[in-house]
Amino acid sequence: MGTHHHHRGPARAGSRLHRTAALAIVAPLALLTVVALVWLWPSPGAIGDGSASAPEIPGRVVAVEEQTCPDGTPADVERCGTVRVSVGTEDPVEVTAPLPGGLGAPEVEVDDDVVLIRNETPDGVAYAVVDHQRGTGLWFVGLAFVLALVAFGRWRGVASLAGLAATFAILALFVIPAILDGSPPLLVAVVGSAAVVLVVLYLTHGFGLTTTMALLGTLAALALTGALAWLSVAALHLTGVTDDLSASVGAGQGVDMRGLLLAGIVIGSLGVLDDVTVTQAATVAEISHADPSAGFTRLFRAGSRVGRAHVASVVNTIVLAYAGSSLPLLVLLVADNGSLTAVVPSQVVAQEIVRSSVATIGLIAAVPLTTALAAWAHRSRSVSG
Secondary structure (H helix, E strand, O other), rough: OHHHHHHHHHHHHHHHHHHHHHHHHHHHHHHHHHHHHHHHHHOOOOOOOOOOOOOOOEEEEEEEEEEOOOOOOOOOOOOOOEEEEOOOOOOEEEEEEOOOOOOOOOOOOOOOEEEEEEEEEEEEEEEEEEEEEHHHHHHHHHHHHHHHHHHOOOHHHHHHHHHHHHHHHHHHHHHHHHHHHHOOOHHHHHHHHHHHHHHHHHHOOOHHHHHHHHHHHHHHHHHHHHHHHHHHHOOOOOOOOOOOOHHHHHHHHOOOOHHHHHHHHHHHHHHOOOOOOHHHHHHHHHHHOOOOOOOOOHHHHHHHHHHHHHHHHHHHHHHHHHHHHHHHHHHHHHHHHOHHHHHHHOOHHHHHHHHHHHHHHHHHHHHHHHHHHHHHHHHHHHHHH
């Protein structure tokens, strides 16, 4: 009888604590997020129909006719000539386009599936091969990803896929259209990230005390990350415009590029944050189950030791991820300036330093925040027992 009561008491205390936290903190946050989503929801015409761009046409290469490049051809053009492409399935027709050449141009051969664009010119209709078709290959890559995840994670893998689908849905249906609709990008990113956290964490890890503590730690660290990002970008006078692509987005779409930089920092930090917070909350829970007599201090110290080891490896991951995404630009800058130290003060490099530094600070803050919340929650349960 006494042993039976010892096991049921902590469970009931943990359930009561979870209900209290869910109703007092998570429920208002979820309601506030829903209200913000409705307020910032983009208008139906936020994303264009693509009619302004040249239509893309799928086709298959039936012949490649190479010719000697004439004098005056740019040095980066390695192939000259024409390519004949079969367009259409029921009643195919052949069209002729220039053979793609130059740096980054698609290398086409007979039987390649390609994408063409059709342009109206004063001399008539002109076609150009702009890329390869990759739809089938991407489906195979995606299928391999799904099979590997489900085979290893089983039902947890299925839940992860559902969470991933929810994340893409929020980004595609809310975040990007709302930014294009003129809403402040940082506010949109914060609201969208909160929606991702609320949906994905519970969907992936279940509606439990451990998940709730991880969620609260993630939102607190995310708010700190957003505030630090805003202060850093303002103090260093970063504009968010560092290349032709960002300039085109700012000028052509009317997007606040400084806000878009802040939004990118917040959203980019989210994936690492929820990884760390879930790990910390689960670690404290396991320590509590292994030693039900452990108090807050013991749980916090043990969880923090695990968190320090986790952060040490994840920080390197963050820096390498940002460096890898900007590697071509860094190579160009160093080649033009002679050394990496010479280009560090430039806006391009300063922007990446701010990204990685702010994300790291938010990540470091997430460890003690989440560990303290989880230690308090599980310490309360142990004491009740």
